[in-house]
Amino acid sequence: MGDRLTASTMLQNEGKELTKEEKQRLRKEKKQHKKNKKDDKGPPEKEKEKEKASVPAPSKPATQSPAHKAAPAPVHASESAAAAEKPAKSKAELRAERRARQDSERTSKQGKKEGGQQSASSKPKATPNELQPVVKRLPEHVQVDDPAALKKLAKKLERQQVPLRSDYGYKVSLFSHLHQYSRKSPPTLQISIPATVIHPSIVRLGLQYSQGIIAGSNARSVALLHTFKQVIQDYSTPPNEELSRDLVNKLSPYISFLSQCRPLSASMGNAIKYIKKEISNIPSQCKEEEAKGKLQACIDSYINEKIILASEAISKYAIEKISDGDVILVYGCSSLVNHILCKAFEKQRKFRVIVVDSRPRLEGREALRRLVKKGIRCTYVLISALSYILPEVSKVFLGAHALLANGYVMSRVGTSQIALVAKAYNVPVLVCCETYKFCERVQTDSFVSNELDDPDDLIVTRNGKSHLENWQTVKSLGLLNLVYDVTPPDFVDLVITDLGMIPCTSVPVVLRVKNVDQ
Amino acid sequence: MEKDTTQKLVEYFRAQIREDPDVASAVAAIRSLLEFLKRDQSETILGLRENQTKAIQRLEETDSSVAVSSGGELFLRFISLTSLEHPDLSQCKNVMIERGELFLKKISLSRGKVGKLCHTFIKDGAKILTHSSSRVVLKVLENAAADNKRFTVYVTESQPDSAGKLMAQKLHNLNIPVTVVLDAAVGYIMEKVDLVIVGAEGVVESGGVINKIGTYQMAVCSKAHNKPFYVVAESFKFVRLYPLNQQDVPDRFKYKADILKTVKDLNQEHPMIDYTPPSLITLLFTDLGVLTPSAVSDELIKLYL
Numbered sequence: 001m002g003d004r005l006t007a008s009t010m011l012q013n014e015g016k017e018l019t020k021e022e023k024q025r026l027r028k029e030k031k032q033h034k035k036n037k038k039d040d041k042g043p044p045e046k047e048k049e050k051e052k053a054s055v056p057a058p059s060k061p062a063t064q065s066p067a068h069k070a071a072p073a074p075v076h077a078s079e080s081a082a083a084a085e086k087p088a089k090s091k092a093e094l095r096a097e098r099r100a101r102q103d104s105e106r107t108s109k110q111g112k113k114e115g116g117q118q119s120a121s122s123k124p125k126a127t128p129n130e131l132q133p134v135v136k137r138l139p140e141h142v143q144v145d146d147p148a149a150l151k152k153l154a155k156k157l158e159r160q161q162v163p164l165r166s167d168y169g170y171k172v173s174l175f176s177h178l179h180q181y182s183r184k185s186p187p188t189l190q191i192s193i194p195a196t197v198i199h200p201s202i203v204r205l206g207l208q209y210s211q212g213i214i215a216g217s218n219a220r221s222v223a224l225l226h227t228f229k230q231v232i233q234d235y236s237t238p239p240n241e242e243l244s245r246d247l248v249n250k251l252s253p254y255i256s257f258l259s260q261c262r263p264l265s266a267s268m269g270n271a272i273k274y275i276k277k278e279i280s281n282i283p284s285q286c287k288e289e290e291a292k293g294k295l296q297a298c299i300d301s302y303i304n305e306k307i308i309l310a311s312e313a314i315s316k317y318a319i320e321k322i323s324d325g326d327v328i329l330v331y332g333c334s335s336l337v338n339h340i341l342c343k344a345f346e347k348q349r350k351f352r353v354i355v356v357d358s359r360p361r362l363e364g365r366e367a368l369r370r371l372v373k374k375g376i377r378c379t380y381v382l383i384s385a386l387s388y389i390l391p392e393v394s395k396v397f398l399g400a401h402a403l404l405a406n407g408y409v410m411s412r413v414g415t416s417q418i419a420l421v422a423k424a425y426n427v428p429v430l431v432c433c434e435t436y437k438f439c440e441r442v443q444t445d446s447f448v449s450n451e452l453d454d455p456d457d458l459i460v461t462r463n464g465k466s467h468l469e470n471w472q473t474v475k476s477l478g479l480l481n482l483v484y485d486v487t488p489p490d491f492v493d494l495v496i497t498d499l500g501m502i503p504c505t506s507v508p509v510v511l512r513v514k515n516v517d518q
Numbered sequence: 519m520e521k522d523t524t525q526k527l528v529e530y531f532r533a534q535i536r537e538d539p540d541v542a543s544a545v546a547a548i549r550s551l552l553e554f555l556k557r558d559q560s561e562t563i564l565g566l567r568e569n570q571t572k573a574i575q576r577l578e579e580t581d582s583s584v585a586v587s588s589g590g591e592l593f594l595r596f597i598s599l600t601s602l603e604h605p606d607l608s609q610c611k612n613v614m615i616e617r618g619e620l621f622l623k624k625i626s627l628s629r630g631k632v633g634k635l636c637h638t639f640i641k642d643g644a645k646i647l648t649h650s651s652s653r654v655v656l657k658v659l660e661n662a663a664a665d666n667k668r669f670t671v672y673v674t675e676s677q678p679d680s681a682g683k684l685m686a687q688k689l690h691n692l693n694i695p696v697t698v699v700l701d702a703a704v705g706y707i708m709e710k711v712d713l714v715i716v717g718a719e720g721v722v723e724s725g726g727v728i729n730k731i732g733t734y735q736m737a738v739c740s741k742a743h744n745k746p747f748y749v750v751a752e753s754f755k756f757v758r759l760y761p762l763n764q765q766d767v768p769d770r771f772k773y774k775a776d777i778l779k780t781v782k783d784l785n786q787e788h789p790m791i792d793y794t795p796p797s798l799i800t801l802l803f804t805d806l807g808v809l810t811p812s813a814v815s816d817e818l819i820k821l822y823l
Contacts, residue, residue, distance in 0.1 A: 321762065321766075395762070426763075428762035428763060430762075490797075493724075493762055494724070494760060494762060501723060501760045502723070502815055502819075503723070503724045503725065503796070503812060503815050505812035505815070506812070506815040506816060506819070509815065509816050509819055513819070
């Protein structure tokens, strides 16, 4: 028991405020408390707790210790259940069994890097008496109405010393499984300044995300990568630790904090995966300064290749599709689409643009400002006038937040509406997306995984009167401010990526090719 | 000097087509390119490639079909997609020629492969509708007839060159019952037929096809009547175009080469081809196998990368 505890403390981050001994003591107390609880209950309740502990195990890939911690609990439960059901086995046999199981678990865990398969491996060992179906874990941010998942998250954040942000206001029942935060209470209110656990530039970044100062898929990813460069710069390896493992562990509370500020986008997720891989691939004999320099160079090259050069390549392909006399419709403010149009204008193509905008973000105004500054002829409409202006349009250019593995396009809410109406008018729809935004997820509707923005944004003040001001007092009223929606591939005619022009159904081919490359 | 060699190339190309009217124009083009490579006097590999590219362009000007352009590009890629690290130029050239012969052999067999794949989809007693004259479709029907299947064929006249009548004659020689219908009668005849099989001049990245004008109409009709619409094409016809609609197809494919050179206002001319989007196509039969339109992009990525 003692050696297991020290092993897990070695794997875990060292909190800056709680010392090692304090944490060890805390954990011992918790284990004792759990064991006492289990001895009081009968075997059927043990089975129930076993399942609850093994099924919604945390899904964050960074630390190995949460899964490690979950393993002792089910192991405890199973061995006491086994003892109750098979009184014939002697205590010595049981202890030997338990030790063998723990040893095999520990070696298997140290062999694996990312945490995705850990619960699948610990679950079959934890419940040997049942046929264990392989349960795919849902990410935490779509399980807000499940109290067990919330408890797990709270425990994890407490351990990482990251403040937990509470939901705000009444949630429409169809979306009660998602978080809904208010902009007036950012998570930075609960941290002491200067923050000791979380790097100050991460705090700043989180605030910028939660207040909407940095918005847009590319902007968020680039800001994240620059902040990570700063973090790596300021990092120093503690004694007896390896940079490759410790830095990854250091990054997880930062990532938890950022996802508390605003849920991570698919592009940010891919960027984080890349950084973690690069960090773990640092050879152990590499000196600290050299390693840090290498990592910063990696991040710079990632930004350069995947974002900047990719947009150049996409512009090249897209300009072939813009012919003289075109009327192009764009929606909202996509940095990539704006870049394409500016480049096409520089190449002396004659076209005009119709910018479609929607409340409450009114991002189209930013796009309009940028295009007009270049000198492009623009028209501005709200999305309610879409079917009125579509007969004039020859092409629709849309940006994307992410491209899912089944060919669906996840983008700003309103995009699927535009694609649908364009299809009805037989206007070709072109989606422009860099390959680093492709993700392995599959989604067929906009409900299962989305983001709920601050509902107070929907309140509009006209002539000094805001009619929805006291919406919380009306029990039957809910305000829904969705951020993303999902467009099926039948409505999209062409996807322009840095690899070329592909039909929407070929996204899994690109993912396959990318995985082979890596 | 260069004009002379390209002139010889064009003559060789035309001779090929004359001698063997059954050969696909792309195959004839590739044979000519191979011959051109053999006779090429360049001193460097880069020179060889440049001459090949120019030769392809020259052939495109002669015969403005999509297949010549796609076949030429694939040929060039295939022969240079090998290690050309030999110090001796003639050795490199031999390697390239060898690969060229290999490519030529492969594609000469492709029509037979397609025929073998497709004829099983023709059931006994079927009524088939086809458009204009396609040698691949002819091969498919030949294979089906050899398999002792009984079927009847309706062919559209396919104006302005009445190619359908030629097809009807060839089918008649194979003792297959055939009827020629007007281009305008496609909607009328659609309820009688069981399936539609057409050839292709080019298969584009989206999975759609470029074929003789009138194919798009036939596809829309067959969709409305829920009849399967099959396309048969060899793999060298896969081309890296991505048209969004009819207007997006480049002009150099739409009109015949001599018309492009002489006529000033193309709006007065009739295009010779049209584009059929992938949503209207049920299956594509190629020598790479039986593909759905969305699988074409996958194959293209493999072919061209």
